[in-house]
Amino acid sequence: MSCKTVLSKEISSSFREELKATIKSRGIKPKLVGFLANQDPSAVKYAESTSKTCEETGVVFELRKCNREELEDQIVEANEDDNIHGIMVYYPVFGDHVEGLCHKYIYNMYHNVRFLDREETKKCIIPCTPLAIVKVLEFIGVYNPVLPYGNRLHGRVITIINRSEIVGRPLAALLANDGGKVFSVDINSIQEFHRGTGLKLKKHEVRDTNLKLEEIVPISDVVITGVPTPSYKLPTALLRDGVIVINFSAFKNFEDNVREKASIYVPAVGKVTIAMLERNLLRLFDYKSQD
Ligand code: NAD
Incomplete structure (x- = not known):
């Protein structure tokens, strides 16, 4: 048998090192808020590993637990908070999924539009x-x-x-x-x-x-x-x-x-998903500070 097993830890390690170095050298404090509105064991585990990776790389992570009914208002509130750079909603919510991205990013992804600007300096966010x-x-x-x-x-x-x-x-x-x-x-x-x-x-x-x-x-x-x-x-x-x-x-x-x-x-x-979540967060941090 000559199959090679490749673990997500190995794939994600260079991304995590790069994130850590960037956050440290720039002296920034990007903040991610995670919303957990369910008891799903996979979601709880995902939230725990997000918290651990954020701590290792220098991202400020806050987990907010709420009822499903409160979730929408809480998301709106967090969206308006200038000190929060990214939001994560742990699925499932209402037994089904709400979309994780705003309309513009979804449109661009399906239409193969890769940048937000004509100069091609701002990459689109991908889930x-x-x-x-x-x-x-x-x-x-x-x-x-x-x-x-x-x-x-x-x-x-x-x-x-x-x-x-x-x-x-x-x-x-x-x-x-x-x-x-x-x-x-x-x-x-x-x-x-x-x-x-x-x-x-x-x-x-x-x-x-x-x-x-x-x-x-x-x-x-x-x-x-x-x-x-x-x-x-x-x-x-x-x-x-x-x-x-x-x-x-x-x-x-x-x-x-x-x-x-x-x-x-x-x-x-x-582990690669969490590294990409943090990478997206850094992009959103930069786009917010350039607005
Ligand atoms: P979902 O329930 O929304 O979708 C499941 C999909 O699988 C549907 O398209 C459904 O039609 C299909 N499916 C179900 N049974 C099937 C069958 N017998 N044959 C063919 N297709 C079938 O779930 P989701 O949110 O996409 O999550 C799927 C899994 O991925 C979950 O276990 C979740 O925990 C995991 N997940 C992992 C990560 C990660 O980063 N590792 C991220 C998100 C989700």
């Missing part, structure tokens, strides 16, 4: 879990640096099993905008996100397919899972030899023998 998975794919070499920026996934076939508004759908759009052919799987359907043959489209388009999981997984170079149930296991037998597999669900979505087929296995991405 932290999809961004973390992009960084994982860069780290393990799925992005081909020989190709021009924006096309580095050309030729890659990627399956994502999850199409939530917060992770799976934005991730499919980002990877397709970067040139990949992406199969986006949810409990009801499979869609294809792509920029056409030869990347003739400037931004991705989406089409429904009648293909089955059994047909797309064997032709995928990368399979990314995010099914939030402990019983879900993607059969190893479906995977092609040498596939790259990444799991972002709180539960292991691959079978124990996945290493027999995979060339690279990333079992979790949580």
